Amino acid sequence: MPHTNAGLLTREEMAQLKTVNVSMGLMLEQMTPALLQTVHRHAPSKVPALRLQQLEQAGELQIPFTTGLLLGLGETEADWVETLAAIAQVHRCWGHIQEVILQPHSPGQHQAWQGEIFAIDQLVELVAIARHLLPADIVLQIPPNLVPHAPQLIACLQAGASDLGGISPKDEVNPDYPHPRDEKLAALLQPAGWQLQPRLPIYPHHDDKLPDHLRARVKQWRSALPVPQGSQLAALPSHIAHPDTATTTEIRAGDRQG
Numbered sequence: 541m542p543h544t545n546a547g548l549l550t551r552e553e554m555a556q557l558k559t560v561n562v563s564m565g566l567m568l569e570q571m572t573p574a575l576l577q578t579v580h581r582h583a584p585s586k587v588p589a590l591r592l593q594q595l596e597q598a599g600e601l602q603i604p605f606t607t608g609l610l611l612g613l614g615e616t617e618a619d620w621v622e623t624l625a626a627i628a629q630v631h632r633c634w635g636h637i638q639e640v641i642l643q644p645h646s647p648g649q650h651q652a653w654q655g656e657i658f659a660i661d662q663l664v665e666l667v668a669i670a671r672h673l674l675p676a677d678i679v680l681q682i683p684p685n686l687v688p689h690a691p692q693l694i695a696c697l698q699a700g701a702s703d704l705g706g707i708s709p710k711d712e713v714n715p716d717y718p719h720p721r722d723e724k725l726a727a728l729l730q731p732a733g734w735q736l737q738p739r740l741p742i743y744p745h746h747d748d749k750l751p752d753h754l755r756a757r758v759k760q761w762r763s764a765l766p767v768p769q770g771s772q773l774a775a776l777p778s779h780i781a782h783p784d785t786a787t788t789t790e791i792r793a794g795d796r797q798g
Contacts, residue, residue: 541757543606543706543741548585551597558603562742562754563638565606566594570615571623579613592626599634604746608641608681611666612658620666624673631675638743639679639703642666644686660687664695671700677745679703685711685719690728697734704736738765 544557545565557564569575571588580586598605609623624640631637644658663682670680681703687693707719720728726736740761747755 541741541754541761545606548590548594551601554594554597554603555601558601559751560754561603562740562750562758563604563606563746564598566591566598567608567610567641567643568592568595568623568627569608569610570613570619571626572615572619575613575615592630595627595630595637596634599630599636602634602636602749604638604742604749605636606639606641606681607637608639608643609666610643610645611663612645612656617669620669621673624670627678628674631678635677636746636749637678638746639681640670640674641681641683641705642670642701643683660689660692663687664692664699667696667699667701679743681705683711684725693728694732694734697729697732706741740765 541562542560543563543565544561546557547566549557554564568588568591569586571592573588576583576586595605595607607627609620611620627637627640642663644660644663645656667680667682674680680701682693682696682701682705684693684704684707687696704725707722707725709719711719722736729736740758742750742758744762747758750758
C-alpha cells in the first residue's frame with residue numbers, strides 16, 4: 541500500500557495515482573514568498589501558491605493527504621500561523637488532510653544551504669500553536685530522528701503531537717540523522733506513559749475516500765495489526781503511529797521535504 545510523495549503533480553497525474561495509492565503527500569513548507577528570494581531562490585517547485593494548489597486538488601479528488609511545515613528556513617512565527625491557517629482552510633473545505641508534519645531543519649552533509657539547526661524548544665511551542673489552530677481530526681507528526689533528546693520528544697507529545705511517522709533503516713531525506721530502532725523508541729516513550737502503536741499509511745476515518753479495491757486491501761491489513769494491550773493506552777490523547785514496513789510497504793522517504 542504505497543504512500544506517494546512525488547513533488548508537484550498535475551490534477552490528472554494525481555487522479556491516476558489515486559487508483560494505486562492509499563494516501564499521498566506534499567509539504568506546503570511555508571506560505572511566505574520571501575523564501576523564494578533566499579533559501580528557495582533556485583527551486584521553482586517551492587512556489588507556495590503551487591503547493592497550496594496541490595493540496596486543494598487532492599481535496600477535490602478526495603485523496604487522503606499528508607502535508608507539513610519545514611522549520612528554520614528564515615521564516616517568522618507569523619509565517620507559521622499563516623501556513624497552518626492555509627492548511628486548516630483547505631481541510632475545512634475538503635476534509636482530506638490526515639496529518640501535518642512539523643519538520644525542524646537539520647543541517648546535513650549533502651545540501652547546498654547550511655542554515656542553523658532549528659531550536660527544538662521552539663518546536664514544542666509550535667506543536668501547541670498547531671494543535672490550537674488545526675482541526676482536531678488532523679494529526680500532528682514529529683520526526684523522532686530530528687528530535688535529539690527523549691525529554692524534548694515527550695514534550696512535543698504532551699503539547700499535542702501523536703504521530704512519529706514512517707520509521708525505516710535509513711532516512712532518505714535526512715541521511716545524517718538515522719531513525720531510532722522501534723524497540724529503542726518504545727523504551728524511551730514507555731516511562732512517560734506513551735505506547736508505540738503501528739498504523740497503516742491511511743487513518744481509519746479516511747477509508748471511505750478509497751476506491752473499492754484499495755479499501756478492501758486496507759481492511760485486510762488493518763485487521764492484521766496488533767491490538768494494543770493494557771489500560772494505559774486509553775489514557776493517551778491519541779496513538780503514536782509507527783508504520784510497520786513489514787505489513788504496509790509504505791513509501792515515505794520523501795514525506796518531509798518533497
